[in-house]
Amino acid sequence: MALMTPEEFEVSLKRVKPRVFMNGKKVESVLDNRNTRTVVESNKASYAWAMDPRYERIMTCHSPLIDERVNRYTHVSRSIEDLVAKAQAGTFTAEHLGTCIYRCVGYDAFHSLAGTTWQMDQELGTEYHARFNEYLKMVQRKDLSVAGALTEPRGSRQKKALDWPDPYLSLKIVDRSKDGIVVRGAKINISGAFASHELVVLPQSSHSQEESDYSVAFAVPSDTEGITYICQYSPYSAERDQAENIYELGNPLFGQRETSMVVFDNVFVPWERVFHCGEHKYSGLLVTRFARTHRMTCGGTCKVGFMNQIVGACKLVQEYKGLQKVQHINEQLTEMVVLRETGRACGLAAAQMGKEEPPGSGVFLPDELMGNVAKLNICNAFWRTMALAGDIGGGLVVTMPSLKELKNPETRAYVEEFYSFGSDEPTENILKVHKLLQNWTAGQHGVGTWHGAGPVMAQKIMIQRVCDFAYEKELVKETLNLRDKQACESEKDDEKSKAKKIPVT
Ligand SMILES: Cc1cc2nc3c(=O)[nH]c(=O)nc-3n(C[C@H](O)[C@H](O)[C@H](O)COP(=O)(O)OP(=O)(O)OC[C@H]3O[C@@H](n4cnc5c(N)ncnc54)[C@H](O)[C@@H]3O)c2cc1C
Structure with missing residues (x-):
């Protein structure tokens, strides 16, 4: 069974060494820092529930990809039943955590990537879908936590990306080689990424051929060289830092909600982890499906x-x-x-x-x-x-x-x-x-x-x-027996000719 125990999850996170900053200081361990620890606890709960016979129907499902039982948060929905179970899992995790299950954005990004890589392969002859499936199999077998990012921060909204003085205000490809690509940019609000094993990244700002360097989707381990996390810090974070006992806080174990900015400073991504690269017409589909x-x-x-x-x-x-x-x-x-x-x-x-x-x-x-x-x-x-x-x-x-x-x-x-x-x-x-x-x-x-x-x-x-309202308009036409101009005109003509035939006495 491709499921990690909560203890194994914690051990696995110890091996991940992301570069994280909070409140002006480096976070040496996301497991030990009081605020980042809340994300570890939230994700850890998803591993515990998957192992618990009471919740396995909600938190796990069969993956046809690897023919094994997997955590639902690594699965791509293949039916209406899957979608309904996905919705129920979203409510279940939230009501028990009282905050985010930080695996949800990656889970949703998988849905967008699965269909759109398939479509690109069908229409362009690319190999993205096979790559994505290999990646997803690896995620499922290892039962990894995956964060998801639609890349910002974006420049002036009055200008196209190409007119921004800083071209990296949306994540951009800066180099392509036989081994892979190099990207530069950032993502401002990303939920819990520093306590995940992997990041899945989707594009944001590509609308034309000229902007195709912004057409990029990929996955990277969360501690890849060049990635830096700059965490949010709110009065609630400070309160947690100062607490003598977490039980004096509003959500003792799982916290408020932790996000961070993620900087990609010339991050190398090998081709086997690239799922979209330059095909700008498909960037919008990736965004809207996500x-x-x-x-x-x-x-x-x-x-x-x-x-x-x-x-x-x-x-x-x-x-x-x-x-x-x-x-x-x-x-x-x-x-x-x-x-x-x-x-x-x-x-x-x-x-x-x-x-x-x-x-x-x-x-x-x-x-x-x-x-x-x-x-x-x-x-x-x-x-x-x-x-x-x-x-x-x-x-x-x-x-x-x-x-x-x-x-x-x-x-x-x-x-x-x-x-x-x-x-x-x-x-x-x-x-x-x-x-x-x-x-x-x-x-x-x-x-x-x-x-x-x-x-x-x-x-x-x-x-x-x-909504184009065509259906609704038809309904009213049907109810009132509204006819087009031609039908009205020909009726008028009929009436006129009938009138002519009526003898005047
Ligand atoms: C707590 C939290 C966690 C999040 N976690 C994630 C995550 O894990 N992964 C992820 O991908 N995303 C995540 N997001 C969502 C995402 O990062 C953005 O917050 C969201 O897309 C809104 O963008 P923004 O914050 O830049 O707001 P803005 O886009 O700056 O919006 C501010 C206002 O400006 C308006 N506006 C912006 N652009 C235009 C325009 N071109 N034309 C007209 N009006 C405009 C908006 O309608 C809005 O009224 C998270 C957000 C939050 C708040």
Whole structure:
């Protein structure tokens, strides 16, 4: 069975030596640094669940590529059932982690690469699909964690890439040789890449033959020479750095959400790991196929899991405060449930309405329209859920003291007394639940939900492309028996000739 145990995963990461910086300092070990450790824990959980008989249906599946059971996060969907299971896995992992499963972007990039490399081979006679399959077999056999990157950062949006003073503001091929290619550029927001074994990279800025040096997709080990990770550092990171005990934090084990910038400074990629190189017409397909897959994931699966954490915390706070019978609180909880289930419905619909794309490839992608609708819907639904949670949680969500006060002999008694709501619940629990709500409502997930899988305008543009409204117009024509001009004219002529034949008496 091609599955690593969580312990083997941790040992395997010790062998990976990425160049990582955080808060102005080098991170010597992503396993030991308190903030990068949260990503290790999240990915590690995906290995534990795959081994657990209770979750193996969600977290594993049979791979026809290697004819073995593999972690679902290394699999390319081959059917509607696979897509539905993919959606369910997205919710399952998110609700148990309370943050990202950092293997999801790579998983979605595999879907885009599998179909598009197949199409390139069919239409151009290239060998990308065979290469990609060999790569994926290796990933599955070794059960690797793979991060995914659609390359930015991008220059002025008013100019074409070729007119940027710095040509590397999108990842670019700088050299081609008989052994491979060399790339230079960066990716600004990448989830958890420093604690993954591999990075899969997709293009971003190639729209014409002249821009074909930006048409590039490949995979590299995450510690390849020339790659540097510059990590995010937020007040939550600082809080974790200073914590005496992780259980005083809002999400003790798995953290807020960790991303980093990834710099590719003249990184060599051997040909066997290059899946797209210069065929600019296919760059857009790689992007849109990734986007529709990832928008189902971000819009209709993981946020549903996150909302379960928020709803659970709100329900506990309601009980601590003795608000169980208060109508508006119950209505707010109901509204949250409706928002959550609408998100879930969009994700499942995107999966159920998915199809083989491109036809003949054997690769199944979520429905384009529903994938985009899922993401667009959740942006507002998630902010609304956070607002409702803020109302139920009260000001304490943002004004609460540190849990350290419960260990401070000078303040402990006051905190125990005045934050207990007069309930039997230990004050420690009450503060912890509020801290969790602080993480959600005043944390990084709001903006993350907005921009992860692309800003809302990107979804609106895709929806406008998909909808030509021809079907809807036909429906109205049919209902009203609307006819074209010619039919109307000939009817008028008929009426006129009938009128002429009627004798005048
Ligand atoms: C927490 C987090 C994790 C992420 N993880 C990953 C990951 O692992 N892998 C990955 O590939 N991506 C990831 N992303 C997504 C990605 O990196 C970008 O954040 C996303 O595509 C949005 O781009 P941006 O942040 O540069 O925003 P911008 O593109 O700068 O958008 C800002 C605003 O400008 C507008 N805008 C931008 N360009 C134009 C234009 N040409 N015309 C008109 N309006 C424009 C946008 O609509 C938006 O309103 C992640 C994002 C976040 C927030």
